[in-house]
Structure formats: C-alpha cells, structure tokens
Amino acid sequence: MKKVLAAIATGALIATAFVAPSSAATKLKIAHIPKLGTIGYFQAAEVGVQRACKELKATCAYKGPTEITAAAQVKEINAAVQGGYNVLIIAANDKDALVPALKAAQKKGVTVVTYDSDVAQAGRSVFVNQASSEGIGNALADSAAELAGGEGDIAVLSTTPDATNQNVWIEFMNKRLAAKYPKVKVVATAYGLDKPEESTTETQGLIQKNPTIEAIVAPTSVGIVAAAKYVSGSASKGKVFVTGLGLPNDMKTYIKDGSGAQASLWDVENFGYVAVQIANSIRNNKQSVKVGAVIKSAKGDKGVKSRKVIKGAVGNEVLLGPATVFTKDNVDNYNF
Amino acid sequence: MNFLSRFKPSSREGSLGLILIVTIAITGIINPRFLTGDGTRDLFTSTAVVALLAIGMAPIIIMRHIDLSVASTVGLTAWFIADLCAKHPEFTWVQCFIIGPIIGMVVGVINGLLVAGLRLPSLVVTLGTLYIVRGAVYVISNSVDYNAQEMPPSLLDLGQKVYFGIMPFTFLLVIFAMLITAWFMKYRKAGRDCYAIGSNPHAADLVGIKVFRRTFLAFVFSGAMSGLAGVFYLMRFAQVDSTAFYGQELAVVAAAVIGGVTIAGGSGTTVGATIGALLVQTIQGGLAAIGVDAFWKSAINGLLLIVAIYADRTLARKSENALLAQRIKERA
Numbered sequence: 114m115k116k117v118l119a120a121i122a123t124g125a126l127i128a129t130a131f132v133a134p135s136s137a138a139t140k141l142k143i144a145h146i147p148k149l150g151t152i153g154y155f156q157a158a159e160v161g162v163q164r165a166c167k168e169l170k171a172t173c174a175y176k177g178p179t180e181i182t183a184a185a186q187v188k189e190i191n192a193a194v195q196g197g198y199n200v201l202i203i204a205a206n207d208k209d210a211l212v213p214a215l216k217a218a219q220k221k222g223v224t225v226v227t228y229d230s231d232v233a234q235a236g237r238s239v240f241v242n243q244a245s246s247e248g249i250g251n252a253l254a255d256s257a258a259e260l261a262g263g264e265g266d267i268a269v270l271s272t273t274p275d276a277t278n279q280n281v282w283i284e285f286m287n288k289r290l291a292a293k294y295p296k297v298k299v300v301a302t303a304y305g306l307d308k309p310e311e312s313t314t315e316t317q318g319l320i321q322k323n324p325t326i327e328a329i330v331a332p333t334s335v336g337i338v339a340a341a342k343y344v345s346g347s348a349s350k351g352k353v354f355v356t357g358l359g360l361p362n363d364m365k366t367y368i369k370d371g372s373g374a375q376a377s378l379w380d381v382e383n384f385g386y387v388a389v390q391i392a393n394s395i396r397n398n399k400q401s402v403k404v405g406a407v408i409k410s411a412k413g414d415k416g417v418k419s420r421k422v423i424k425g426a427v428g429n430e431v432l433l434g435p436a437t438v439f440t441k442d443n444v445d446n447y448n449f
Numbered sequence: 450m451n452f453l454s455r456f457k458p459s460s461r462e463g464s465l466g467l468i469l470i471v472t473i474a475i476t477g478i479i480n481p482r483f484l485t486g487d488g489t490r491d492l493f494t495s496t497a498v499v500a501l502l503a504i505g506m507a508p509i510i511i512m513r514h515i516d517l518s519v520a521s522t523v524g525l526t527a528w529f530i531a532d533l534c535a536k537h538p539e540f541t542w543v544q545c546f547i548i549g550p551i552i553g554m555v556v557g558v559i560n561g562l563l564v565a566g567l568r569l570p571s572l573v574v575t576l577g578t579l580y581i582v583r584g585a586v587y588v589i590s591n592s593v594d595y596n597a598q599e600m601p602p603s604l605l606d607l608g609q610k611v612y613f614g615i616m617p618f619t620f621l622l623v624i625f626a627m628l629i630t631a632w633f634m635k636y637r638k639a640g641r642d643c644y645a646i647g648s649n650p651h652a653a654d655l656v657g658i659k660v661f662r663r664t665f666l667a668f669v670f671s672g673a674m675s676g677l678a679g680v681f682y683l684m685r686f687a688q689v690d691s692t693a694f695y696g697q698e699l700a701v702v703a704a705a706v707i708g709g710v711t712i713a714g715g716s717g718t719t720v721g722a723t724i725g726a727l728l729v730q731t732i733q734g735g736l737a738a739i740g741v742d743a744f745w746k747s748a749i750n751g752l753l754l755i756v757a758i759y760a761d762r763t764l765a766r767k768s769e770n771a772l773l774a775q776r777i778k779e780r781a
Contacts, residue, residue, distance in 0.1 A: 318737025
C-alpha cells in the first residue's frame, strides 16, 4: 500500500515537473524601474503595479534609481536580469542609452514594456503612452466649459509660445470647444515660461486686462499651481476658476479650499496597472503587439475595455485612455 | 538754503518716488483695474522678495562689491525649508523664519571669507557660489518638489495676510528692514564706513577702517536676507523645486541700480533700492496688465536698466561739477 502511494506521489511529482514548463515559465517576476525612485508620480504608478501583481500572483519589486540618469537605470536593468526577473516595466530616462542593456535582457527571455517615456523600438515589446493629445485637449475643454458654466469668456495660461506639447493640447481644446461648447470663447493667451514668478504675474495681468473671464486654463503643472494659488488669495476667488494639467496632490489645496479649481491628468495608478497587465498578456497569453492588434483589458482596469496597438512616434504603442478630471468630489481618491 | 542742501542728498530717492508714482498713474489710466485694492496688494506682494534682496545687496554694492549668489541662496533656502516642513509636520512659520536666515548666513559666511579674507574679487567668488549653491540644490533635492500640501498652513496664512486691504505682511517686514538698514547706514559709524570703503577702499584701509570686518559682515547680512527671501518665496508661491528663483540675481542688481545704488560704489541707500524694486515690479505688472507678453517684458527691463545707469552717470557728473564749483568758490 505504502509503495503504491509512493508511486502515485512520484508520478504526480514527475507530472508536475513535466507540466510546469509548458503551462508556465508563468511565474512572473516583475521589476518596475521608474525614472527616479523618490518622485510621487512614479510611486503612484507603483501602487498600480502592485495591484496588478496581486491579481496575477506575481512577485514584484520597485527598483527606483537614486538619480535620474540612464546610467543608473542600466545598473538596475542588469541587476534585475541577474536577479532572475523576467518582466521589466520601465519609464526610460533616455531613448537610446538603455537599448543595449534592454536588448541583452530580451535575448535572455525577459519581456520589456515601457511606459510614460519610451525607448527605441528595439529595446521593448510595446510602449504604453499616457493619453492622446486629443484626450488631454478634450479634458481641458470639458473642465473649462464646466467651470465657466457652459458659456462665457476663458483665458489660457501656457508656458512659452513655441512649446510643442502645450500648443497641440490647446489646439485640441479649441477644436472641442468649437464643436461642443460654441458659447465658450478663449479671449486671451498669456505665457508664464513655466516659472512661478512669471506665471503669477501673467495670471494677475490676465484677470486685470480681461475682467470678463470666468476660467483660466493652464496646461502646465507649474502654471496651474501658480494661477490657482494667486486666485485663491485674491478678490477673484469664486469668480475666476482655474483648471489645466496638474497632479492631484499639487492641486488638492486649491481644489478643496473653495476656489473651485480643477485639474486633469491621466490616472497614474492605472498606468502602472495597465503596463503590468499588458506585459502579462504578452508573456502568458501570447498576445500580439503588432500595430493593429487589439489587447483586451484586464478585470481591474479603471480605464477602457480594450486597447488597439497603434503606430506611435517611435514604434508600436497603446494609449492608456482618456484623461481624468480631478474635482473636489474625487480628488481624495488619488494620491500622486 | 541750509534746509534745501540738507534735503539734497536724499533727492535721488525723492525723484525716484516721483517716477514710481507717475508710472503707476500711467498704468492706472490705461487699465484702471491695476489700481484697485487687489492690484496694489499684488504690487507689494510681488515686490517683497526682490526688495528684500535689494536691501541686502545695497551695502555690498555701496562697498564696490556684488553678490550674485542671492538667487541660488533663495532657491536653496526655499527648498530646504519646504523639505524640513514636509518631514516635520509640527513646524510652523516660526521655525521657517528662524531656519531660513541661518541657511542664508552660511552661504554669506562663505562668500564673506572668500571675498574679505582671501581678497578675491566678489564678482568671481559669488559667480562661483551661484553655481555651487544651485548645484547643491539640484543634488540635495533629487528632483523632488513640494507644494502647498506639504507646507505649514500657518506660514501660508501669513503669506496671505493683508493689512488695511493693501499692505501684505511680507512687505511690512520689507519696510521694517528698509528703515532699520537706512538708519544704520546713515547714522552708525559702521554704516558710514561702508560708504568710505566704496568711495576709496585703499584710503579707507589707511585711515584705519576695518575693511575686512565690514565687508565680511555685509556678505553675511546679504546671506541672511536671501534666506529670509527664501521663506518669502514659499509664502508667495507655495511651490518649490530645484529651479526656484533661477536666474533672478540680475533682477536684484537691476532693482538696486535703478534705485540709485551706484555700481561704482560709494553712494546709494536701501530706501532707493526698495523704490527701485517697486519700480521694476510696477513696470512688469503694468506690462502684463496691458497685455504685453513675457518676452518683451525682459527686453523692456533691460532698456530700463540702461536708462537708469545713464541717469545715474549724468546725475553723478552734475553733482561732481557742482561740488567742484562750490569748492572753487569757497577757496576764492
């Protein structure tokens, strides 16, 4: 009897040993390498990485470099590969400098997914991009129109006249305003050079010169804080509302202090989550990431149901989804 | 006549005040909202940091030196205090007001020792510390920035505090600092020594003026004011990263020079420096209120500086001629 049991046990062991490699080198061991360990933004993404890891029962480690350089990231990459990690989630500090290390990692069977900042195509399977410019422009327009009450004058506080990102976002915002909120008019644009000093002076100037404006849209994380800080301490509080692109933690004070500010950004926590889930799909579900393929979202995805792989600036990429607008009702749910 | 001649030395400040009022009036006519309570309050609030630095810089320029490290010191102090406050939520405005000037004084002591002790040219020394201090901020900060959330509410409330509807707490402190230093520079021996050193450093040394001590202390004082200005920076903007106040040192020199503190040394007052700062900010704010964009503003600022120096030269030559004429008359 004992012998029989032993035989069965041995058989089972052998079976597992045989089954294991085919059903999975599945045990995921994920290293998340942000641009820098100490930045709140990436710590928020790490929360999402952990959430995905729990769902996938994977081992996860946050390998934040202590300085914001490509060299520091190369060190982390090599250490992770030697440590037996089989998935790298990276926000790159340099487009090209990481590629040799990442290529070597991929040769050893490691899956590489970039998010937030990409590397050259050869260094990764796919890039998860934050949000389309159109998505950001739409969020800005929606928020501004809401703050202005559906009609009235608004102004824009940008960085410099030739800032590419800002100009593209503003263009998409204007398109959305024209299509959806024809009664909202942009009457002035000022440039705060992404410095608190100039941004504050320009906000004062905008309000003094255009007494009719009801909202100021600042698609810059420095400008939006400067504008909100100024409005919150001035006689315009409650009459002029500030919105734009900003981190919820930076803006929390002004979103909640009665000056009614709002801010938009992509959901950074979900960003980390999505990057891990896509890496999992590639590794375990043989998901194709060729341009045109469609990746179904995982259960816990807070964004969209599925994502199509598109051709981005560098190569194949997927978009995280639409931007989130932070208001006094939801801002406490976000911590980044 | 006696009364008039006593009035004369400060007439530079008088005429500056007049220019300031005319500038404000012109902006007010073009855009009446500039003169509302909010507009005046904004003018004072936005001048406070630069005015404080100009007051600290005035004695140094009077002694024929310069301190280019002030803006970096503001950045260092602002970031450091925000970092301390984030790690010690129990901190209030009191700790900030104590720690700020101390950090600034450390930089001031280094500048002072190098300039007064080793007799190195202050332009080069403080250009060096400008980069060293800014570099230190980059390294220490490690790209971390701070916002209103992490700062003591009592400090931010103080930054919003306004008396009589137009006078912010920070500018009240500026006026206080201005009056004390103006009194000191005019009536204390140490203050008068500064003018003597600036007029002729060699002669000042020969007559037994403590050139080392005066120069050293002037840099320490400027450092302390820069530290306090760092606190003001937080109170005003409630956000700070490693680039805070980057490149603003020349705005401070400009304010002092426009305010009649002669770059060649030997003359000028802290009252003038303060009015100079107000004038620069009025024009900045005025141009924004009229709707001129930021790039033109810096060009116009530069033009203003050149005009001010030209006026300075002309006035100096005139008073030199007048003095000469008077001396000839007395001899005759």
